Amino acid sequence: MYLVEVVPNFSTGDPVKAKLIADCFRNRKNVALLNCTADADHNRCVVTAAGAPQEIRSALIDSARVAAEEIDLNAHRGVHPRIGALDVLPVVPLEETPESVADELVRQVGQDLFDKLGLPVYFYEKSASAPFRRNLADVRRGGFEGLAKKTSEPLWRFDIGEKPHPTAGAVAVGVRKILVAFNMFLKEGTPLNVAVRVAERVRFSGGGLKCVKALGLFLERENRAQVSMNLTDFTCTRVHTVAELVKVELKPFGAEAERGELIGLAPYAAIYDAAEYMLMCQGAGAEQCRTLSVEDVLDAAGRELFLELERGQILDFALSDAFGREIKI
Structure with missing residues (x-):
């Protein structure tokens, strides 16, 4: 099929x-x-x-x-x-x-x-x-x-x-290819114009990262500005690369990210890359990362991306559970 x-x-x-x-x-x-x-x-x-x-x-x-x-x-x-x-x-x-x-x-x-x-x-x-x-x-x-x-x-x-x-x-x-929709909420009190400026610097059309689209938005119910991003090819620009650049671009404004948000599902490979980056920054080796349990990968990636990740948010697992066979993205 x-x-x-x-x-x-x-x-x-x-x-x-x-x-x-x-x-x-x-x-x-x-x-x-x-x-x-x-x-x-x-x-x-x-x-x-x-x-x-x-x-x-x-x-x-x-x-x-x-x-x-x-x-x-x-x-x-x-x-x-x-x-x-x-x-x-x-x-x-x-x-x-x-x-x-x-x-x-x-x-x-x-x-x-x-x-x-x-x-x-x-x-x-x-x-x-x-x-x-x-x-x-x-x-x-x-x-x-x-x-x-x-x-x-x-x-x-x-x-x-x-x-x-x-x-x-x-x-x-x-x-299209698989897309990762990832947002970062800025700390309360951060002006909208900061999110707009950061989004301009992050997105490819503004001279930023390839395969990244970004907008600066203000969400009234959250009372927070947000950098809303789509990674149109997560193998070209990794999710953690985007998260790190947002953090760097916020610093000149004296602003910080508060939490991340994943919209829809993300491939396990994209989440694993974020976990590996986090752990290797802490001194882990590539071989050690390859032996991690799924739970450890989700935990490390969540810490890197400022969010809590669950198994159900991973596209590979959701597909495998739905169709009763292993499906890898």
């Missing part, structure tokens, strides 16, 4: 709506709901699921239908950029699944979104129809409010559809 991971992002932080969306991935043959998080400040829900391409195709369309019925972007407020109720839908081929299989699913789902729900589609990342459409930040620039103007320009017409859905906007769909 071919296996793909999907990580649809929905523009709601409402736990009731998030549950309705997540339920679309439950109790389906060859489909597993691995994780669901919802945040009110971001006003965003992130689902992680995996399964056979055609079975997960149906779950995705059902979840998009719920989002289109439940979310009106005209009344939506949140700190996270978005163009749609179902905002972005990445598809990741797992194990020996060919990228072409994942891309075929992207094309099928994109057409389904328009034919069944009237949602226009941009293809992005590895599925992009042109190089300038690969970067999600460029596709999403202008947000839901700017979609009508953006799509009036020939370069930014939808790949499928002609105009935005009046309440649900549009969807970006594409094949």
